Amino acid sequence: MSRYFEVLFLLIFAGLLFPVFPVASQQKEFTVVIDAGHGGKDPGALGSSSREKDITLSVAKKLGALIEKKHPDVKVVYTRKDDSFVALDRRADIANSAKADLFISIHCNALSKRQQSPQGVETFILGLHRSKDNLEVAKKENSVILLEEDYSQKYEGFNPQEPESYIIFEFMSDQYLKQSLRLASLVQHQLVHNSNRINRDVRQAGFLVLREVAMPSILVELGYISNPNDEKYLKSTAGQNSMANSIYMAFKEYKRDYDKKNRIFSNETTNQHQKTISSETAIEYRVQFLTSPKKYEAGSPAFKGLSPVSFYKDGTVYKYTYGSATDLSEIIKILNEVQPKFKDAFIVKFQNGIRIQ
Numbered sequence: 001m002s003r004y005f006e007v008l009f010l011l012i013f014a015g016l017l018f019p020v021f022p023v024a025s026q027q028k029e030f031t032v033v034i035d036a037g038h039g040g041k042d043p044g045a046l047g048s049s050s051r052e053k054d055i056t057l058s059v060a061k062k063l064g065a066l067i068e069k070k071h072p073d074v075k076v077v078y079t080r081k082d083d084s085f086v087a088l089d090r091r092a093d094i095a096n097s098a099k100a101d102l103f104i105s106i107h108c109n110a111l112s113k114r115q116q117s118p119q120g121v122e123t124f125i126l127g128l129h130r131s132k133d134n135l136e137v138a139k140k141e142n143s144v145i146l147l148e149e150d151y152s153q154k155y156e157g158f159n160p161q162e163p164e165s166y167i168i169f170e171f172m173s174d175q176y177l178k179q180s181l182r183l184a185s186l187v188q189h190q191l192v193h194n195s196n197r198i199n200r201d202v203r204q205a206g207f208l209v210l211r212e213v214a215m216p217s218i219l220v221e222l223g224y225i226s227n228p229n230d231e232k233y234l235k236s237t238a239g240q241n242s243m244a245n246s247i248y249m250a251f252k253e254y255k256r257d258y259d260k261k262n263r264i265f266s267n268e269t270t271n272q273h274q275k276t277i278s279s280e281t282a283i284e285y286r287v288q289f290l291t292s293p294k295k296y297e298a299g300s301p302a303f304k305g306l307s308p309v310s311f312y313k314d315g316t317v318y319k320y321t322y323g324s325a326t327d328l329s330e331i332i333k334i335l336n337e338v339q340p341k342f343k344d345a346f347i348v349k350f351q352n353g354i355r356i357q
């Protein structure tokens with residue numbers, strides 16, 4: 001009898017673990033998506049004798065060629081390889097359906113007043129802007145969606161020109177923040193020290209294209225096409241080679257860390273291994289919409305029709321949540337459903353069922 005339960009227990013346990021955390025997934029090849037900003041009918045920023053879309057495409061292809069040549073184990077995916085228009089959500093689709101491990105978006109910055117244009121390189125990761133400057137860069141890059149016919153529907157009412165639209169980005173930066181920041185710092189460092197660009201730092205802002213991708217991601221503004229010195233460099237073959245090489249060097253270092261981590265990972269015993277995977281994948285997002293000292297029953301009018309609703313207790317207070325997703329883009333969709341009813345609703349994060357910051 002006890003043997004029977006032992007076997008049963010093992011079967012249930014194995015059945016619970018394996019379908020959720022397939023062991024094979026960690027052996028997949030590393031995929032990097034290289035995203036040349038703009039293209040086709042969207043030239044991007046304009047210099048006096050060059051266009052952002054041409055510079056980004058050239059650097060993207062050079063970068064991809066370097067990675068392909070030196071890392072046969074890495075799959076390179078491009079969002080565009082020619083002068084074609086690719087919508088922002090399509091760029092993200094390409095990266096997400098490739099199940100990429102990294103997303104590198106390449107752009108050039110510009111100011112409308114050429115005389116006052118700063119120069120230098122800045123590397124962005126997704127997040128809430130901490131300065132008006134950063135917001136302006138995101139606004140400019142996001143306004144590409146205005147060229148898409150059904151943008152308001154596709155991006156769920158997001159208006160690139162409206163500062164209120166950007167509040168949502170505060171909730172997005174967690175999941176891949178550390179890895180994105182690591183890559184951004186490496187890229188910025190290489191462009192400054194290897195390509196001798198002026199350092200305008202790693203920054204955060206709400207870029208739609210970064211919001212939509214489910215992987216560590218950066219957006220690099222190689223320089224100011226509106227600044228004569230930067231433009232000369234940006235459009236030169238030598239400059240483009242050097243910038244591609246700098247980003248490549250950063251990628252190489254990032255990948256080396258990644259491999260090191262994965263090797264240690266697979267040397268661990270199966271038990272530890274499963275523990276590591278489960279703690280990494282047990283992140284869950286919910287939308288918190290109501291806080292009350294009262295415990296409401298399911299179907300209560302207080303929920304304004306939301307069902308099913310969960311709650312957790314924080315001291316003496318009940319906090320009510322709706323929806324559950326392991327990926328941010330999913331929970332954002334749910335948040336968008338909830339906000340018309342509860343305008344202060346926001347996303348909360350759980351690990352192994354416990355609310356975390």
Ligand SMILES: [Zn+2]
Nearest residue numbers: 037044107108
């Ligand atoms: Zn751009």
